[in-house]
Amino acid sequence: MTNPVFSNSAVFGEKQNRDVQRTQSQMDPNFGRAQDMSTGAAAGMDAHQLESMYNAPAATTADTGRMTYDDVIMKTGLLLVLLVAAGAATWALAPQLYFVGAIVGLIFGLINSFKREPSPLLIVIYTLAQGVFLGGLSKMYESFYDGIVLQAVLATISVFAVSLFLFKSGKVRVTPKFTRMLLIGMGGYLLFSIVNLVLVWTGVLEGWGMRGGAMGIGIGLIAVGLAAMSLVMDFDAASVGVKNGIPKKYAWSAAFGLMVTLIWLYVELLRLIAILRGDD
Structure with a gap:
């Protein structure tokens, strides 16, 4: 998997589809007991108890x-609320x-x-920190390009909606x-970004480096496309987790x-719009 949140998880992924029953049995001792209810329980229950059991409403995921x-x-x-609040502050x-x-x-x-087990506290700290980063970064971009933040936010929502x-x-x-x-696309993009960053930091290239001009626009569009594909992968991983019946605490992992x-997508769109509006 490209997203380490899901690729390093023991509960998300197609592998779990092959071992759902075994995994559920390990996570919930009552799972195996419920499977035997129609056989072993019948021997220790009278007709009235069995009828009550079968007439009871089915257990929900809650x-x-x-x-x-x-x-x-x-x-x-x-x-998202925490991210926006930290960013606004x-x-x-x-x-x-922002740095x-x-x-x-x-x-x-x-x-x-x-982490193999999700930690709500650590996830919240990450979100608040990213809110600080995005708040400062967005303010800097807005000072150069009036209205760019609103454009980037609307573009992010649009890409998310289309991907979903x-x-x-x-x-x-x-x-x-x-x-x-x-996987190949993200590996290549990561390598390109590192090389470009080093060349800019060392003074070999100026401004956006290789991310300026027509080439920068092309690279930006590729990055947005990769982020959209990554969103689809995230949706699929969450869907597999729900189908597998994993514990609800892992909703924190899916949200993270x-x-x-989404943060990556927003930053890429912010940069792409800035290139489109700039004088490279």
Whole structure:
């Protein structure tokens, strides 16, 4: 998987589809007991007890403590509110702290990505740090290009909506070929970004470096496309988790994974719009 949040998880992914029953049995001792109810229980229950059991309403995911789409939506919504609040406060009070937010966000992003068990506290800290980073960064871009932040936000929402629609409609499906294409694309983009950053920092290139002009626009569009593909992968991983009946605490992991991709997408769109509006 391209998103380390899901690729390093023991509960997300297609592998779990092959071992759902075994995994559920390990996570919930009552799972195996419920499977035997129709056989072993019949020997110790009278007709009235059996009738009551069969007439009882079916257990919901809330009753069994399993993750649902609502859990993922609620957690993601909460993190978005925290992100926007931290960003707005930084924008208004201390935009110069964006670099601190970037470093703290990177550290806690890596910690959360490689933790086997989700930690709501660490995920919230990551979100707040990224809010500080985005607030300061957005204020800086807005000072150069009036209205660019609103444009980037609307573009991010649009890309997210289109990606979700394509995934839900089945027009775009996560296949081994899709995964390989995304993995190769992101690997190449990461290498390009590192080389470009080093050349700019060392003074070999100026301004946007290789990300300026027509080439920069092309690279920006590729990056946005990769982020959109990553969103589809995130949707698929969350869907697999719900189908597998994993514990609801992993909704935090799914929400965190979506936040990582959304933040990346917003930054790429912000940079792309700036290139389009700039005088390179």
